[in-house]
Amino acid sequence: AEMRASHDIVIVDAPGADTPASRAAHACADTLVTPLNDSFIDFDLLAEIDPVTGDVGKPSVYAEMVWEARKLKAASKGKPIDWVLMRNRLSPLDAKNKRRVGDALAALAQRIGFRVAPGLSERVIYREMFTAGLTLLDLTDEGASASFTMSHVAARQELRDLMLALKLPKIEGSAAIGF
DSSP states (O other): OGGGGTOSOOOOOOOSSOOHHHHHHHHHOSEEEEEEESSHHHHTTTEEEOTTTOOEEEEOHHHHHHHHHHHHHHHTTOOOOEEEEEEEEEOSSOOHHHHHHHHHHHHHHHHHTOEEEEEEEOOHHHHHHHHTTOOGGGOOTTTOSSOOOHHHHHHHHHHHHHHHHHTOTTTSSGGGOOO
């Protein structure tokens, strides 16, 4: 909370687990970004899903924790939490499961109030950059220590799309995203 006076954006990487530190981080958030691997294993943390019909049931443990954080934030008369869910490690294939997860997320988003942002695809380049201690933002056209491929360009565009979807201060007008 003390950082708000001197920083436009403060990023807190908190575990999805229900711990006191995680609850505090969630309750202070203006924007909450929840990455979700594209599977019903991860979806189960958000809500129950009927295995036969695919109908979305009641919210699960993580969604309940976010609800409690939203109530705390509202009680303190703070700005409402903008909950953004981003699908992570998306397959480039148009699989039936991918469509089912997307449909379930769309249905749940309307019920419990989150936005689904463009996600990041499963890419080998992330693993390659990790071993070199790099991220997409470390690579530039002229100063890249690795060869700059179409996969890098596509990944950077995904990251741009995600940043714009977050609607953070000083980022909304795409000119501010210079990577």
